[in-house]
Amino acid sequence: MLSMSEVRVRFAPSPTGALHIGGVRTALFNWLFARRHGGKFILRIEDTDRTRSTDESIQIILDGMKWLGLDWDEGPFRQTERMAIYREHVDKLLGQGKAYYCYCTPEELEARRKEALAAGRPPKYDRKCRLLKAPVPGRTPAVRFLSSDEGQTIVRDLIRGAVTFENQQLDDLIIMRSDGFPTYNFAVVVDDVTMKITHVIRGDDHLNNTPRQIQLYQALGYEPPEFAHLPMILGPDKTKLSKRHGATAVTEYKDLGYLPEALVNYLARLGWSSGDQEIFSKQELIDKFSLENVGKAPSVFNPEKLLWLNHHYIQQAEPGRLADLLLELLKKDGIIPAEARPDREWMKRLVCILTERSHTLVEMKNSAIPFVAEDIHVDEKARAKHLTSDAVPLLLLLVERLKAAKPFTHAEIEKVFNGLVAEKGIKLGKIAQPVRVALTGGTVSPGIYEVIEVMGKDKTIKRIETAIGKIQN
């Protein structure tokens, strides 16, 4: 059972590149946990690796979280702004004899490690500097934590259960480098303590770091938080998801035409479940989220299912919202000029006939091109098959009747087609397909009456006449 005190969780990405799928899932679970328990979600930027950390990356992370609607209550805090705090804690340990200066150089360490390995001993730090009485001249020391050699450290993980580590296995880890920067394991502990984090929910890859962090908490005189280690997200080849598996950055999914709610829903169901339910609104997720229902096994990222969800959410979305997104895309791709101001109601009608067969916004954009562009590109195969000379009399007759149709609505257009079909004793496809090719350039589109209605009388007639002209030449 959760304690009475307020739940405080955090997401602590390193700003060394894009915001990844795995990271987002961790952020999402933290966020859901916070919202579920009415707690606080804190954002912390772990930027102590200053050779790889960039401000652009921080911005990408913030933008990605905002896009997904993962709002944070405190932060973003940056570790580089907290150096005094780490120093203070290092001094505290040093003062209590729980840490010591180490003057060994990386080269010396490496040599001794190889030696140990060669002699069949475990490659653990030999505590050479532990009993040093005076500083080694000309060298700037790092600081090592004096870890316990005996007993065990038990991680009571909310997902894994009790995981036992022999303390003997853990060596005296460096907590502060000679350049004065704290190491990951130390900074994390100090940050989580000072930020009063109650639940550390993070990737499985940190499970092995946890016992040494627990020792650090204890040495510092603090109660460790609760831990929950989430299983990894894998690529199709069952190795940790990475760039070589294709799109892994949140921004890529945005650019590919995914809706944030689709990604959120998909990621929530990756490693977590609630009975047989597949579709979850954000509120349902908040209401139902529980660490108990997080699985232990790693899960393979399945783009197919994400696509299905995206399709689903496109159907659910407000046409007005989709119209805005579509317009943005059309402008971005230069299909319509940036200064164009198409009628929004018309855009909504266009969206409505397109959603059903759009799995992504990009697909929708492509289907929208014939409606918004001046000219169309006619697919050669489609032209050869459907824009034939025996279609000409039908097309001519159709144009004539379309011109007379009023109002120019789905119902009236349908009447025109039905009339033609009945009089000529033909199948609808005989006339619908040539018209489809004439209007859209291809053989695939929404229902032909809808296409004609949304395209409008002028454009429809112009395109059919153009097609007739080309057949006759």
Added chain:
RNA sequence: GGUCCCAUCGUCUAGCGGCCCAGGACGCUGGCCUCUCACGCCGGAAACACGGGUUCGAUCCCCGUUGGGACCA
């Protein structure tokens, strides 16, 4: 190599000893609908890694094997 974790259809998962000759979803597939493509609807194939225990009874508990993964180096 050492340490730790994990193991149900191809994939995400339900299952927390009998309701399971294992349910849902994606994908795949047969059919219906149909002006194209979709959507939708109906149907199908598809899994408890293996071997020991425990138990009246194991997908579910324990041990081992195998296989995967992570971390450390």
